[in-house]
Amino acid sequence: MPGTTTLWRPTGPAELDLVAASGWREWPPRLPEQPIFYPVLNVDYAIKIARDWNVPHSGAGFVTEFDVDTDFVSRYPVQQAGGRDILELWVPAEELPEFNRHIVGTIRVTHTFPETA
Template identity: 75%
Template sequence: MNSVRKTTTTTLWRPTGPEELALVEASRWTAWPPRLPEQPIFYPVLNEDYAVRIARDWNVPASGVGYVTRFEVDTEFLRRYPVRQAGGETILELWVPAEELDAFNAHIVGRIEVVREFR
């Protein structure tokens, strides 16, 4: 009898601008691009509302458009990153060091998808 282990996933969101989104699209919607030297941390967020606020209130003024993406990551892998509260009760992030982004990307299950767009 074959036993197939189903991966348990956690849904994460990432607010992003057009440049980063173009790089995600170039990966066929499977990976986040390497961080720039001034970006030592990749921070996906734990709820859509917080991602919406960043995309709408920060990305739109900075680049004319903001996107909210949603993706699934292997829950067991995510346990290495403590949840960070970056403000109020619902402002929750994971802080992934830039040098660990390849490993993080390898644990994305399925595709990264755009779920909201603001202009």
């Protein structure tokens, strides 16, 4: 069995609905204004985005966790998007179908942040 790398993805309800419709097996195609798919390398960064960005913009935020074949995912260099722990992979939108084929198992929701009153 190949080795896997765990990644996280903060997301809003619309994208999460599309993931659920796929049987929790793949990420939906990017929209025209989204040329890159950004999974992140640590859960704390994913939580911050889901809570501080997704909730105000879409009413809820979710953190998902998923595993990808390590040999495949190593083609994407780690990008430091800010501080030392703000690490992402930048997957071009046109490569997302192939990326999805290398997900091992299912995409799992690990944290949910509803809008607060």
